[in-house]
Structure formats: structure tokens, C-alpha cells
Amino acid sequence: MNDHPATHTLPDHHHAEPDELARKLAYAGLIPFxxxxLFIWLLVGRVEDEPFMFVVRAITSYAALIVAFLGGIPWGLMMWRSTWHMEAPPHYRRALWTGVIYSLAAWLALLMPPHAGLVVLGVLLIACYLSDRKRYPELGVSGWLTLRFRLTCVSSLSCFLAAAQI
Incomplete structure (x- = not known):
């Protein structure tokens, strides 16, 4: 039996779902959103500008980090694939470009006034999900899409609600 990675096929994870730890950590990741x-809605007009803007910057920068993280997932899957010594098809290469574009767009959103940047980040979170609906099956991880949908709904809504109060 030859155990060289090039002779193996990729494991089929299309229906694999996140385990309990992954789900718990993912939901915990919604706490900053x-x-x-919530803090922005409760504090607007009730506290001085400095602590209020700290909370605004916190949610804005966290949202940008999450968008960059989501853009990096295809990169990680491609690295894993490369350990199998398989050539990447064109749709995999597009996934890499998409990841870079999301990171750059998130960075630009950080440079915008927060009320606008949070809207852009909310849209980017939705765009990441919509892109991943196509990419995850191609990358063999479509079982994660239900969790991704739930996280996207809460995170993007949080960005939009925060932006509406600034």
C-alpha cells in the first residue's frame, strides 16, 4: 500500500458539521457584536464621547477582524489541500482572491466614519456568507453553512443596529 499523499483523494467532508466546541466558540464570538x-444603544447620549467612541471602535474593529478571518478560511482550506499535493482548480484560486478582497474592504471600512464603516462591515459579513454558500461545497465544508447563516444574521444585524445609533 502506497501512503504517499498524492495517491489519496481528499476526504469527503461535504456533510460534516461543526462539533460542539466549534459551535460554542462560534456563538461566543457573537458576544462582542x-x-x-447593545452598549451603543444604551449609552448613546448618556455618557461622554470618549467611552462611547471606545465602544464604537471596539465593535467596528471586531467586525473588521471577523471579515478578515472569514476571508482567511479558504486560505486555510487551500493550505490543507496543498498537503495532498493536488493542483488547485480555478474556483479555488478565486476563493483566495476573494479572501484578500474581503480583508482589504474591511480595512477600508475601518478608515471610514464608524456609522458608514459599520454598514459596510455588515454588508461584507453578508457578502462573505453569500460567497461561502457557493465556496463551501466546492471546498468540502458545506456542513458549516447553517452555523455560518446564524452567525451572519446576528453579526450583520448588530453592525446595522449599532450604525443606526451613531
Whole structure:
């Protein structure tokens, strides 16, 4: 039996779903979104500008980090694929470009006034999900899409609600 990676096919993970730890950590990752939006709604006009803007910057920068993280997922999957010594088809290469574009767009959103940047980040979170609906099956991880949908709904809504109060 030859154990060289090039002779193996990729494992089929199309229906694999996140395990309990992944789900718990993913939902915990919503705390800064929900907490930030809630604090902005509760604190607007009630505290000085400096602590208020700290909360605004916190949720905005966290949203940008998450968009960059989501853009990096295809990169990680491609690195894993490369350990199997398989040539990447064109749609995989497009996934890499998309990841870079999301990171750059998130960075630009950080440079915008927060009320506009949060809207852009909310849209980017939705765009990441819509892109991943196509890419995850291609990359063999479509079982994660239900979790991604739930996280996207809460995170993007948090960005939009926070932006509406600034």
C-alpha cells in the first residue's frame, strides 16, 4: 500500500458539521457584536464621547477582524489541500482572491466614519456568507453553512443596529 499523499483523494467532508466546541466558540464570538450594539444603544447620549467612541471602535474593529478571518478560511482550506499535493482548480484560486478582497474592504471600512464603516462591515459579513454558500461545497465544508447563516444574521444585524445609533 502506497501512503504517499498524492495517491489519496481528499476526504469527503461535504456533510460534516461543526462539533460542539466549534459551535460554542462560534456563538461566543457573537458576544462582542451583540454586546457592542447593545452598549451603543444604551449609552448613546448618556455618557461622554470618549467611552462611547471606545465602544464604537471596539465593535467596528471586531467586525473588521471577523471579515478578515472569514476571508482567511479558504486560505486555510487551500493550505490543507496543498498537503495532498493536488493542483488547485480555478474556483479555488478565486476563493483566495476573494479572501484578500474581503480583508482589504474591511480595512477600508475601518478608515471610514464608524456609522458608514459599520454598514459596510455588515454588508461584507453578508457578502462573505453569500460567497461561502457557493465556496463551501466546492471546498468540502458545506456542513458549516447553517452555523455560518446564524452567525451572519446576528453579526450583520448588530453592525446595522449599532450604525443606526451613531
Amino acid at each position: 451583540v454586546g457592542g450594539a
